Amino acid sequence: MKNVKILDCTLRDGGRIIDCAFPDSHIKGITKGLTNAKIDIVELGFLRGNIEYSGNSTFFNEVEQFKPFIPENKGNTMYVAFADYGKEYGMWDFSKLPECDGISITGIRIGYRKKDLHDAVEIFELVKAKGYTLFIQGVDSLSYTDKEMLEAIEIINQVKPYSFGVVDTYGAMYKDDVIHYYNLVDYNLNEDIAIDFHSHNNLQLSFSFSQEVIELSKGKREIILDATLEGVGKGTGNLNSELIMDFLIRKKYYNYDLDVLLDTIDEYLHWIKEEHSWDYTIPYAMAGIYSSHANNIIYLNEKHKLRTKDIKQIISMIEPQKRKRYDYDNIESLYLEYLDLDINDQESLKILQKKLENQRILILVPGASIGENREVIQDFINRENPVVISVNFIADIELPPERSFVFYGNPRRYLKDKKSLEGRCVIVSSNVVEATTETIVVNYNGLVKRGVKYFDNSVIILLNLLKKVGFEQIVFAGFDGFEEGKKNYIDASYESNRYEKNYNQINNDLTILLKEFANTLKDKHTVQFLTGSRFSGIFK
DSSP states (O other): OOOEEEEEOTTTTGGGGGTTOOOHHHHHHHHHHHHHTTOSEEEEEEEOSSOOOOSSSSEESSGGGGGGGSOSOOTTOEEEEEEEOSGGGTOOOGGGOOOOOSSSOOEEEEEEOGGGHHHHHHHHHHHHHTTOEEEEEESOGGGOOHHHHHHHHHHHHHHOOSEEEEEOTTSOOOHHHHHHHHHHHHHHSOTTSEEEEEOBOTTSOHHHHHHHHHHHHTTTSOEEEEEBGGGOOSTTOBOBHHHHHHHHHHHHOOOOOHHHHHHHHHHHTHHHHHHOOOOOOHHHHHHHHTTOOHHHHHHHHHHHOOOHHHHHHHHHHSOHHHHTSOOHHHHHHHHHHHHHHOOOOHHHHHHHHHHHTTOEEEEEOOBTHHHHTHHHHHHHHHHHOOEEEEESSOOSSOOOGGGEEEEEOOHHHHHHHGGGOTTSOEEEETTOTTOOTTSEEEOGGGTOOOSSTTTTOHHHHHHHHHHHHOOSEEEEESOOOOOTTSOOBSSGGGOOHHHHTTHHHHHHHHHHHHHHHHHTOOTTOEEEESSOOTTGGGGO
16 A cells, blocks of 8 residues: 655745745746656645735735646645634634635645643644645654643544645654654544655754654554755754655665756756755754754854853753743843853862762762761761862861862852852852852853753752763762651741742652763762762662
8 A cells, every 4th residue: 555645845845945935937837847756745835914925925814825836737636725823923813714625625724732732623624624625734743742642632533634744843752752752643633634744954863763664654544754855944843755765666666756856956956945945953962952043043143153152051941841842032041041150160170080080979969868867977977088078068077178078069059158168179060140159150051951850959960060070989978858848848937838849850860960970980980978868879
């Protein structure tokens, strides 16, 4: 069974790289070329409600405007338009939708955001009632939990569109994601509904993914693969129409005409390629890794000419949901915040490497178990002579002056202890801006890994620092974790009812970050716990 169809969206998604400003002659030429190459479905452009149409564009505001671009000899090709659901996206006024006459477009693809699905059902039904083939594209499949996806599929099965999309909006999927979401949809979606796979090439995986989806379909489920000529598109672009066509011709014996497609590329894509780039770049890979809108990357790259690692850090500072849109004021404020914290700490790292590399390090955290095990800790220090680093507090334990440090990643704790730090060897991360010149300052931005809410825990910052400078063994004392309704700190002044309701979240985030740290350890590095901790099992 030949169950695969190619949907070429060069004129729509590919056109976003030039704001859809195709000359009318090119729209006609591309459409004719795609038709003669026997492409199954051609997407002619957007239906938008916030534009004035005057030609030379694939932003249309009337169904009638598509007619001049559809060839007389259509063959078996279907012609469709794409419409975003939601007023903030320039939603077209569907009350203007005429009956499908078979002369203009005969299909409409509707993209919806997760929050809008229930409200969009009325529009879905209207499109079908007017005689159009309905394609439904759920934006950003990767953002769905399994439960949310199943709830969406239940609605889709009731609407009964021609297809439902698995959409990698931000080019963030890996192979296991594709397999997971495809199987989840395939198993639960009505067998008469096609699965439409739309990917972006941020991680250079679109062509591989398309082959994976073909194999997952097992020749049974009808699938649609979205692609563009030469992979044209914003950022790093899309699946290449010519590559997937060649694959289907040579491996699956499909009857497309690749020569015609290549002629179309030569004729109509060269001028775009000369003026615009959609090649792979590391910054756009960052957009994929962090599921970020490409415009965020473009802004930072073009305005500030940042190093790639700086772009990575700033994108990671944006809240996950906000990354999917672009807010240049927000990015600018984060950029300034990042600059305030970013320092060159090479000399500090050299100093610490001399003192800490290949050492056994006892990390004292101000948990309640410190007070309960004071003698055990003191005996360990006397017997083993470790380097001792206290985190955000001055330990009331006899410490060897030449082998003890106090580390602060928390500005409030530093200010609390500042007057008592004279004569001690103090290390601070650069977010502790009140630090004196006598302290050893390390770069905060290089020691945090965003991705969870409580990413800036001082113990995690210290562990990342130790990983940079080297160590032989880490032994924890007082790293208890948090429990609601119990004493969590050795010093009662550290307790805060404000955070008590978040203890589960803090514990969970710390578990994630500690597991990531544990996975990076080399065999010779060990982590042990001198006092009880809810995190001790991570390092066994």
